[in-house]
Amino acid sequence: MTTVNETISAEADARRTKANVEALERMVGAEPVLVGVAAAGDVVPGMTPTTILTSGAPLEWPEYTGGQRRAILYGAVYEGLAGSVEDAEAKIDAGEIQVRSTQQHACIGSVAGIYTASMPVFVVRDEAHGNTAFCNFYEGKSRYRLNYGSYDQEVADGLRWLETTMAPVLAESLAGAPIPLKPMMARALRLGDELHSRNTAATLLLQRELTPRLFALATTPEWRTRVEEVMDFFLANDYTFLRLSMAAAKATADAAHGVEHSSLLTGMAINCREFAVRVSGLGDEWFRGGHPELQGRFFDGFTEADAEWIGGESCVTETVGLGGMAQACAPSLMDYQGGTFQAMLENNEAMYEITSAEHPDYKIPAFGFRGTPVGVDLHAVIATGRTPLIDGGLAGRSGGQIGAGLLRPRIEAFTAAAAAYAERYPTSPAS
Amino acid sequence: MTTVNETISAEADARRTKANVEALERMVGAEPVLVGVAAAGDVVPGMTPTTILTSGAPLEWPEYTGGQRRAILYGAVYEGLAGSVEDAEAKIDAGEIQVRSTQQHACIGSVAGIYTASMPVFVVRDEAHGNTAFCNFYEGKSRYRLNYGSYDQEVADGLRWLETTMAPVLAESLAGAPIPLKPMMARALRLGDELHSRNTAATLLLQRELTPRLFALATTPEWRTRVEEVMDFFLANDYTFLRLSMAAAKATADAAHGVEHSSLLTGMAINCREFAVRVSGLGDEWFRGGHPELQGRFFDGFTEADAEWIGGESCVTETVGLGGMAQACAPSLMDYQGGTFQAMLENNEAMYEITSAEHPDYKIPAFGFRGTPVGVDLHAVIATGRTPLIDGGLAGRSGGQIGAGLLRPRIEAFTAAAAAYAERYPTSPAS
Numbered sequence: 001m002t003t004v005n006e007t008i009s010a011e012a013d014a015r016r017t018k019a020n021v022e023a024l025e026r027m028v029g030a031e032p033v034l035v036g037v038a039a040a041g042d043v044v045p046g047m048t049p050t051t052i053l054t055s056g057a058p059l060e061w062p063e064y065t066g067g068q069r070r071a072i073l074y075g076a077v078y079e080g081l082a083g084s085v086e087d088a089e090a091k092i093d094a095g096e097i098q099v100r101s102t103q104q105h106a107c108i109g110s111v112a113g114i115y116t117a118s119m120p121v122f123v124v125r126d127e128a129h130g131n132t133a134f135c136n137f138y139e140g141k142s143r144y145r146l147n148y149g150s151y152d153q154e155v156a157d158g159l160r161w162l163e164t165t166m167a168p169v170l171a172e173s174l175a176g177a178p179i180p181l182k183p184m185m186a187r188a189l190r191l192g193d194e195l196h197s198r199n200t201a202a203t204l205l206l207q208r209e210l211t212p213r214l215f216a217l218a219t220t221p222e223w224r225t226r227v228e229e230v231m232d233f234f235l236a237n238d239y240t241f242l243r244l245s246m247a248a249a250k251a252t253a254d255a256a257h258g259v260e261h262s263s264l265l266t267g268m269a270i271n272c273r274e275f276a277v278r279v280s281g282l283g284d285e286w287f288r289g290g291h292p293e294l295q296g297r298f299f300d301g302f303t304e305a306d307a308e309w310i311g312g313e314s315c316v317t318e319t320v321g322l323g324g325m326a327q328a329c330a331p332s333l334m335d336y337q338g339g340t341f342q343a344m345l346e347n348n349e350a351m352y353e354i355t356s357a358e359h360p361d362y363k364i365p366a367f368g369f370r371g372t373p374v375g376v377d378l379h380a381v382i383a384t385g386r387t388p389l390i391d392g393g394l395a396g397r398s399g400g401q402i403g404a405g406l407l408r409p410r411i412e413a414f415t416a417a418a419a420a421y422a423e424r425y426p427t428s429p430a431s
Numbered sequence: 432m433t434t435v436n437e438t439i440s441a442e443a444d445a446r447r448t449k450a451n452v453e454a455l456e457r458m459v460g461a462e463p464v465l466v467g468v469a470a471a472g473d474v475v476p477g478m479t480p481t482t483i484l485t486s487g488a489p490l491e492w493p494e495y496t497g498g499q500r501r502a503i504l505y506g507a508v509y510e511g512l513a514g515s516v517e518d519a520e521a522k523i524d525a526g527e528i529q530v531r532s533t534q535q536h537a538c539i540g541s542v543a544g545i546y547t548a549s550m551p552v553f554v555v556r557d558e559a560h561g562n563t564a565f566c567n568f569y570e571g572k573s574r575y576r577l578n579y580g581s582y583d584q585e586v587a588d589g590l591r592w593l594e595t596t597m598a599p600v601l602a603e604s605l606a607g608a609p610i611p612l613k614p615m616m617a618r619a620l621r622l623g624d625e626l627h628s629r630n631t632a633a634t635l636l637l638q639r640e641l642t643p644r645l646f647a648l649a650t651t652p653e654w655r656t657r658v659e660e661v662m663d664f665f666l667a668n669d670y671t672f673l674r675l676s677m678a679a680a681k682a683t684a685d686a687a688h689g690v691e692h693s694s695l696l697t698g699m700a701i702n703c704r705e706f707a708v709r710v711s712g713l714g715d716e717w718f719r720g721g722h723p724e725l726q727g728r729f730f731d732g733f734t735e736a737d738a739e740w741i742g743g744e745s746c747v748t749e750t751v752g753l754g755g756m757a758q759a760c761a762p763s764l765m766d767y768q769g770g771t772f773q774a775m776l777e778n779n780e781a782m783y784e785i786t787s788a789e790h791p792d793y794k795i796p797a798f799g800f801r802g803t804p805v806g807v808d809l810h811a812v813i814a815t816g817r818t819p820l821i822d823g824g825l826a827g828r829s830g831g832q833i834g835a836g837l838l839r840p841r842i843e844a845f846t847a848a849a850a851a852y853a854e855r856y857p858t859s860p861a862s
Contacts, residue, residue: 190763191632192623192796201622204635211642212662215649231643331796332621341797365623365762366772366797 012427019261027256031127032248037171041117055113055311056271057286058101067149067310068272071112074151079116108250120167124247129255135247143400150399173213194330195245196323197391202241249316265376268315289412296405297338321374324389337404354380443858450692458687463679468602472548486544486742487702488717489532498580498741499703502543505582510547539681551598555678560686566678574831581830604644625761626676627754628822633672696807701743720843727836728769752805755820768835785811
């Protein structure tokens with residue numbers, strides 16, 4: 001005999017399953033396309049000339065500390081909103097400059113993830129569902145970059161070059177000819193990328209796609225010079241594609257967000273204080289917990305003691321079946337973040353336990369072209385105690401990148417989300 | 432007490448070991464560099480306007496049969512040496528056209544490996560040892576190509592385009608600026624190539640290297656059009672690099688050839704009648720045996736019964752630690768030639784049993800960056816009964832490529848070589 005509670009519980013399960021199928025279909029069915037490049041202030045919804053965006057679940061300004069706080073202040077100086085970091089601090093305190101989370105503006109942040117209005121962004125639209133996401137540009141391979149909390153004349157010059165040379169060249173090259181990203185990403189997985197910490201192949205494929213376009217632009221000496229500079233940047237920077245895989249992943253995750261009853265993860269984000277997750281059926285709230293455990297490989301004699309959490313949202317790639325979910329595609333990553341290939345295979349394999357499906361387009365050659373594990377189910381994380389594995393870069397206290405490695409989120413944020421889910425979608429009259 | 436014979440044998444072993452170390456050092460120390468592109472007739476030593484080269488250990492003209500014979504005749508027609516295949520046949524019979532082995536001219540042939548004097552070749556010099564090798568161009572991805580024994584107007588037009596557009600553009604782009612191939616090849620192994628049956632990453636890297644050069648060439652409308660056509664060819668043909676990896680491997684193998692007492696393999700080659708090997712210390716003789724066993728994946732409903740041996744020397748890549756020796760780099764290859772990744776790992780691992788060293792530059796990420804097995808020792812092949820594993824394309828009886836797969840050479844050719852070695856380098860007065 002079935003009790004009333006069991007009936008209600010079975011109905012809730014059925015509703016959740018249906019919702020998760022819908023969210024998952026939206027996630028794997030997303031078709032992210034690079035449609036343009038523009039200044040953040042011109043295209044990012046809600047972005048004003050005095051807005052600064054930064055990575056992670058939203059915090060009040062006084063809560064930002066260390067490298068992330070510093071990066072926000074540097075952003076204000078770079079944008080010309082303040083003459084110095086002290087001035088910037090005063091103006092933010094006074095509300096003349098507004099600090100907001102990237103997540104509140106359909107943006108996605110690499111490490112500190114600083115956006116100011118004049119910075120160029122990639123505009124990526126999910127053609128299947130119509131939503132748009134944005135990511136600003138990779139600054140180049142120097143360890144010292146604004147997104148790693150560093151700022152000096154060289155960093156500023158690099159950012160200005162992106163604005164004045166890279167952005168107009170890419171914008172022109174995309175005019176009327178958007179680039180579908182999903183086929184390129186699927187292909188890069190066959191070429192040894194996992195599209196979070198390794199983007200070498202995708203960068204090569206993007207460059208190949210852009211080459212005839214750049215070629216067509218070089219009709220005057222001035223454009224020829226610009227185009228040559230852009231080609232040199234690509235040649236020197238194998239990481240360039242990461243911002244596109246992030247924007248594509250953000251558009252993909254957003255497409256799956258907002259399905260009532262769905263317990264699928266649609267976001268993971270780090271700020272200086274916490275790791276947080278977002279769930280499809282739980283609205284825009286972020287559920288927070290302590291920072292992930294770290295298994296890093298440090299550059300140049302740095303150690304774990306030198307590491308500092310200054311934000312990071314590139315784990316949106318793991319949210320949609322890439323990065324740690326595709327580690328087995330990228331044995332060369334060992335060189336960058338340590339570990340063994342056997343461990344990478346096992347790590348990757350274990351992710352099928354907490355995901356709902358195998359991606360129909362993103363495949364793992366080493367697993368006989370099995371689809372990557374995709375659609376992290378909050379309840380599977382709680383049931384197994386296993387959290388999504390993240391590949392990531394590591395920032396240092398004194399600024400700059402000091403290593404790379406594996407991030408294993410702690411369970412807290414997921415537990416908080418599960419509690420919220422139980423409250424919002426009670427499975428029995430008593431609960 | 433040591434007998435006289437044992438002493439002689441120990442001395443012979445020591446001589447062989449020393450010779451193998453030298454041959455191996457030459458093999459792994461080779462520095463193949465793409466120095467130019469030119470018509471075969473202008474640069475290949477001994478090539479005359481009426482010479483046609485073809486793959487494999489040399490045969491007398493009447494011995495060439497089937498698709499390889501047909502391809503030779505087509506070559507004569509393409510070159511304008513004969514008006515028809517019948518005419519070509521008569522002129523070869525009469526000695527007016529000379530058929531020679533690529534191997535007699537420092538060339539290396541893909542499948543039938545037809546070279547005529549007007550065909551462009553890559554010129555690859557081993558900068559470490561000064562020797563030069565040549566390979567002609569990839570015809571594009573059509574199943575029907577001269578090197579697969581096919582010929583019609585489209586094949587001829589494609590070959591003419593290589594001659595009149597591709598070759599001059601590449602020649603100009605290389606003028607005074609040679610391209611070191613080894614670093615590119617080492618990198619491609621990290622990007623999922625094994626540089627015999629998979630060259631996607633290397634082709635991308637080559638294209639990236641060429642892009643600024645091509646860009647610089649496009650100064651007139653005529654050159655602009657040519658350059659655009661070449662870029663389109665690269666975009667459409669992921670296999671383009673194979674001819675460079677073959678030329679690089681040939682230059683590398685040749686560098687290690689001719690070390691007295693060395694039992695290292697310096698060549699493997701297939702013609703329509705046999706598989707043959709060459710050994711460093713055994714001069715220019717080829718030791719012959721039956722064709723390899725085939726473990727293929729056939730396209731479009733073809734079966735093994737449709738396959739025909741029409742020649743092939745791309746197994747020079749295996750000779751220098753690539754291809755089957757680097758299979759574990761290239762899980763995506765399964766898609767093309769079948770098998771499982773586990774089998775690929777095991778196949779690759781087994782090759783360490785018959786090789787002398789781990790390559791210092793060519794590394795396998797999936798093996799924790801262990802060097803590829805390199806320097807096949809004839810005596811290790813005999814002792815283990817294990818022959819070098821070859822990745823390869825498969826030709827059909829009616830022309831064209833009909834599949835791809837693994838080739839396992841039979842032991843015969845190696846046994847013949849071992850007998851010759853024992854005869855040339857006797858280890859006791861009695862032997």
